[in-house]
Amino acid sequence: MSLRPLTSPWFHAPAGHEKLWLGCAILWCFVMSLMMPYWHFRGKQNSTGEAYTVKPADFLARTEKFVAANRVGTFKNPIANPLGQELPLVEPPAGGDVYLIGRMWQWYPALRLRQGETYRLHLSSLDLQHGFSLQPLNMNFQVVPGYDHVLTLTPTSKGEFTIVCNEFCGAGHHAMTGKIFVE
Incomplete structure (x- = not known):
């Protein structure tokens, strides 16, 4: 058995539930990016960094x-x-x-x-x-x-x-x- 090249078109734009999951992932990345500086100042568990x-x-x-x-x-x-x-x-x-x-x-x-x-x-x-x-x-x-x-x-x-x-x-x-x- 040999490897076959991908048939064209090999890429399909996200649709339906794929868009929902991509949106959730991007939103979660954004929320976590905001949480890092928040917990640095609010969490009181980090050193001063001096x-x-x-x-x-x-x-x-x-x-x-x-x-x-x-x-x-x-x-x-x-x-x-x-x-x-x-x-x-x-x-x-x-x-x-x-x-x-x-x-x-x-x-x-x-x-x-x-x-x-x-x-x-x-x-x-x-x-x-x-x-x-x-x-x-x-x-x-x-x-x-x-x-x-x-x-x-x-x-x-x-x-x-x-x-x-x-x-x-x-x-x-x-x-x-x-x-x-x-x-």
Whole structure:
């Protein structure tokens, strides 16, 4: 059996119920296009979108300065650091800027925040794209090298929150976790 060319005329203009369904599809596309900006402003689940360009070396220097000024101890993360490597545990002042680096294969440093206080969380990556996912709240943000993503954060409940990388970043991706402690 061979393929036969289409007989002419192969195209027929939509008629009857086809026009109805095409009209419904176009109307639905229009409605959904209007819903996207509506939910961005009305839904209150989106970040502010505040971001700045930054050189990874400059962001690392800011983070190290932040760690040196606010370090209160160390934290051993048995998942991310199976060899027992310790991360600095920092407690920033309320209302201050908090710096967090995503890099293969850790979130640096561990953070201790106060319930009800507002912080400006600066996120960036030093090497490649990572996904910042704060569990169990399911907050998700893309963290890209060369950009300082700023999130305004007010912890509303006490507890221990895990940061998970949800963007594949190489062999150690499965162990890339960090911690935020809220007291």
